[in-house]
Amino acid sequence: MFRHQKELQFEVKVDKPDPMLARQIQEVLGGQFGEMTVMMQYLFQGFNCRGNEKYKDMLMDIGTEEIGHVEMLCSLISQLLDGASPDDQAEAAKDPTIAAIMGGVNPQHLLVSGLGGLPTNSNGVPWNGSYIVASGNLLADMRSNLHAESQGRLQVARLYHMTKDEGVRATFRKMLARDRYHQYQWLAAIEELEAKNGVVVPASFPPEMEMESQPEAYEFWNLSEGTESSDGLWATGSAQDGSGDFVYVKEPVAKGQVPKNKVPAESLHHDLNTIDALK
Known part of the structure; x- marks a missing residue:
């Protein structure tokens, strides 16, 4: 009321x-x-x-x-x-x-x-x-x-x-x-x-459930020009919950594959096949 x-x-x-x-x-x-x-x-x-x-x-x-x-x-x-x-x-x-x-x-x-x-x-x-x-x-x-x-x-x-x-x-x-x-x-x-x-939301999904992805929780990837970001505690300190230390990755390398999506059905009128035929 x-x-x-x-x-x-x-x-x-x-x-x-x-x-x-x-x-x-x-x-x-x-x-x-x-x-x-x-x-x-x-x-x-x-x-x-x-x-x-x-x-x-x-x-x-x-x-x-x-x-x-x-x-x-x-x-x-x-x-x-x-x-x-x-x-x-x-x-x-x-x-x-x-x-x-x-x-x-x-x-x-x-x-x-x-x-x-x-x-x-x-x-x-x-x-x-x-x-x-x-x-x-x-x-x-x-x-x-x-x-x-x-x-x-x-x-x-x-x-x-x-x-x-x-x-x-x-x-x-x-x-x-x-x-x-x-x-x-x-x-x-x-x-x-x-x-x-703890400091991470949600607490009901603990770090152990991330399994093989554990290292990804501590790496700072340098993905812009310059390395000034390496001076911060986010790159050189420890996780606030004490579970690990941060790592500065100066030259990160992609770990995934090149995506190759299938061509959709022609009924969607994407014209992709027509474009390929004109090459």
Whole structure:
């Protein structure tokens, strides 16, 4: 059961309207790494979590918090659009640099939402359910969550420096602090899960089941020009689970065969036989 509370998690107040900034903020609302994505990702992971009550409860706590963050951003966008008119939007887009970068402000804020937030990114592309990861494997999901929070916080940090509006910045500072905590949280969950099952997903397919492929788990193949990659721990260190040492393969050699696919039936109209006849 969900219940809406009228008060926002944190205060949202802007110094003055700014339709261009409203468009930019759409990215951290409905973009690939926006609040809608983490909201849906954590909730679906929580809905589908089986047999791990503390993880399920944690996912539902954070997923529900993210619903509140979506509402905060919608409130922020609405305030930035307050009093905006078609004339205001046209004026904001007159600067040639802004027009070139942004293509003007978002007309859908006027035409579609009536000066409100939209479930889209900053270019008006609708939010997509394929953005979320909910695999049913806790460690895999927690790592995806860390990635999502890292990208989301990065984008909010960039937005922070794109405005001088102290009211907007105050809201962003709260979001940045929460996104920082969420990274701590996922790192703690990852550490706990790795201590239980190891660092490789899925733990239910152990290295021994790879049989003759064991050496392939430790080799770094140099497949681009230069050898600078040989300096990294991925090439000179040991596997994080202590199962073996990495090997740098400076001049790797292909170990497979040349594929020779059969010519398909002529009813598929590939014209391959015709081409051969013309040679």
